[in-house]
Amino acid sequence: MTKSSKIAITICSVLTALAIILATILSVSFNNETKNYKSQLNSVYQSDFYTLTDAVNNIETNLSKTLVTQNSNIQEKYLTEICSLCKIAQNSLSSLPLNHQSLTNTYKFVNQLGGYCYVLNENILSLKGITEDDLAQLEKLHKSSQQIKSDLNDLANLINSGYYIVENISDPKIKTNNFSDEFNFMYDETIEYPSLIYDGPFSDSTEHKQVKGLSEKEVTKTEAELKVKQCFGDFEINFVGESLGGDFDTYNFELKKGDITGYIQTAKRDNLVLQFATDEQSSSHNKNIYECEILAKNFLNKLGFNNIAPVWSTAEGGFVYCNLTFKTNDVIIYPDMIKVKISQENGNIVGLEARSWAFNHVDRADLSPLISSEQAKQKINQKLDVLDTNLCVIPDEYLGEKLAWEFKCIYDEAIYYDYIDAKTGEEIKVLKVIQTDNGNLLM
Amino acid sequence: MEKVSKVFYIILCFIAVFCLTFFAFKNSSNTDISVEAALTTSQVKTVQTKLKNWGYYTGAVDGIYGSKTKAAVKNFQKKNKLTADGIVGPKTAAALGMSLTSSKSQTQTSSDLYLLAKCIHAEARGEPYAGQVAIGAVILNRVASSKFPNTISGVIYQPYAFTAVNDGQINLEPNQSAYNAARDALNGWDPSHGALYYYNPKTATSSWIWSRTVLVTIGNHKFAI
Structure with missing residues (x-):
């Protein structure tokens, strides 16, 4: 064995020993960390x-x-x-x-x-x-x-x-x-x-919510398909199945137009378009909220929803979500809410949600208040400046409904909605408009 | 001479093994979160736009914090007498005239939307749009149900509830489609019709989940109560 190879072997042994020592130290510290x-x-x-x-x-x-x-x-x-x-x-x-x-x-x-x-x-x-x-x-x-x-x-x-x-x-x-x-x-x-x-x-x-807004009359798949084609004719429409056993039995369709895809569900009862949405993107703000509300209302009229008025809209991520509801004899019926989503880029209708309508829309027999708006106004905090007054039906916290006077008020630069029971004069609810980075919220 | 080069070769191998062992341990014990990743895509775009307008940056405004962007940031920092580390921290952000956090005024950030979009993206990217909205709706149905936690984060982070949380995919940055689906779900859209569970019949192994009543099938998922 030459001298140089001896040196090499020694170096190798030392390095191996070092490597083993280092690996042991690291594995111990790693184990400790895990522990x-x-x-x-x-x-x-x-x-x-x-x-x-x-x-x-x-x-x-x-x-x-x-x-x-x-x-x-x-x-x-x-x-x-x-x-x-x-x-x-x-x-x-x-x-x-x-x-x-x-x-x-x-x-x-x-x-x-x-x-x-x-x-x-x-x-x-x-x-x-x-x-x-x-x-x-x-x-x-x-x-x-x-x-x-x-x-x-x-x-x-x-x-x-x-x-x-x-x-x-x-x-x-x-x-x-x-x-x-x-x-x-x-x-x-x-x-x-x-x-x-x-x-x-x-x-x-x-x-287990009860569906009150639909009759017992069921339609066939062909009838449903026909309605979808009438309303969404510019899309390629494919039947993809049914939903059974949930709140609503529906016929489900897939929508396609170029790169845009989406879905639509129609209730078997009354052939009502219950829900629809597409994944269309929107990056500019060419349409303002007011223009979108008009488009939403026209769209709902086309689908057969009448006496509908926009009540609350919010712009988020390039879209306007319009909340429209049934209005009869100047009484706003909030439980019968329908939501429509509109692209601010081009004004296209990109979504509809009408389950609340299907759950709640019935003829309300008693819409006459027992106290006047003036009497009700006395019940709200006098610090609030009232901007607008409406008679309305609001969903009571758990499943019921109440006839109420709604006061849109301003206090300390914030908007509040204050509700006074139109039968008893009791203050029932206060909502505040909260600004978020994704549009305004009512809380 | 040949022997000597062999010896050197062996030594080199050892050094290589040495280094590899060291780095393997180092990486496994440290999850390195780079500062660049802390900027959102839109914040990176803002940085790029500003630097481009001022002539520091020549690349595309793509929201990707690549080497070109980093070099441009360094240049900007040098010119403005900041530490030239290529990282957009609070000082550099201030010099750029942008804010890294939203102001603490009247507005509030919506972490619910972000969390929901993250979960949708992790659980249902590649699914039809209805399937993505439905995942968001299931989470919100759980929040409303008596059988689950009562907040969005409680539901999403409930142990074993979502595989994407277990395997870390929840931390992927959601795409636009996931955000849109999350917004729709928060605004009341629910193509699952009140479902509390969903599973992929090709991969679900729990016999319990198969015993649930299926309400609708969308894409690869069955939605059930």
Whole structure:
């Protein structure tokens, strides 16, 4: 062996040793980093879990106290507490790494309990009070919360004894998601979740809306196709299937014109064009909102919607979204809203949404106010400058409708819409116009 | 002499392996988010337009922060006595006369629209337009449903709810079509008719999802409640 090859071998050995040392150091630090991430994530999950457990424990306690007390002021305090605890529980639930199907019922329980307590609170505030039925319902809800509480506390004991959540989660497609399995008690039938119907958010009644605006008369696919061709003749139209079992049964078509594609759905009942939209782009603003409103109204007249007036429009991303609604004897019927989307570049109609119309459009028998607009005006805050007054029907928060006086007002450079019940004179709602980078919003 | 060059060759190989190992580890442990990526396409376009008008930039106004744009930014920074790093930070932006964030006045940014567009883009790009609007509508139907979280971000980031969130595709920048579909969904368009779930029958493995009632099929997706 020559001297130079000896040197080379030595250099090689040293380099190999160095490479191995470096790789080891890096892999150790990499492992440490992964461990740190895991531990941080585990802390987040644990915090969510304990927050959830705490919230459920307190929900149970507050429910039991509500059932015991006779004083409605105290009941109101406990119910308010339950509402905010439900929000906390809901937030923690949505952050935990659990399969959706094991959670469906729990979500529903927490959301509905919050919504129900909110409504009971409103009833106390409006002096309607809590009825015997409500108390019976609360009793049932309390039983369910007791069961959830006890199961969650068992799980808390498991976690206290060193159960590491991050080590026990895996891809939901692999069936052994242990942490989700631990939560299966919420999914199985050991917990009884009462069905809740009330006039408030997340009530079972709001999940099944009734279609009031369409007759029972159904049309054939050929009739539907004919109507689509009449209204959208400049498009190539292809039937792509039906929607069944949702709110509306529809015939569905695909639209094509050059590069532009889109869809249209017509209700089988009454052959009503329920929805249409295309992916046409719009990059300039040649048409203003007012011009677009006229185009929208003409388009709706062509489709057979009459006595329609634009009520609210907003420009976003090169399009104007026009909200038009039915108007009869100068009364604006807001529930019968139809939305039309127009390109500001060329004034093309690029979308229509008429489901609210199909849900709500009926002949309203009683449109006469019991109080005059002058009387109603006395009810609004005198700081507001009134710009416009209208009689209108507005959707009541949960499924009903109300006849109301609408006052468009200005205060501190912002526009507000204030609504006064035209039968009782009660102020029912305030909307504010909020400017966003995507157009104006009514909130 | 031959042996010596062989030795050098071996040494070179080692150095190469050495470097590769080092960089492999470095890259796997650091997710590098470049500052350029923090600018939106339209902000990059604004930068390019301004630099072009002032003669610093000669390329196309395409919204891509390429080497030409970077060089132009550096030139601009040198002329304006800023640190010539080619990065449009707050100072350079101010010198360019543009703002990187929206003003804190009456207007508010709509992160809902952005989030919705991101999810639509990640889950349904390449699907028919109706399919894209329908994905947006499913998210909003979930927000309204008692069985899901009550905010758009809560629904989108609910663990295991969307594969695009699990595999990181949610972070792709949405295209115009996704934005339009998101706007339509926010304005009430819903070709899914109230669906809460959707799946691709070619890839869905969960037996649970197959048990849901299908309302409509659009493109590759079945929409169900």
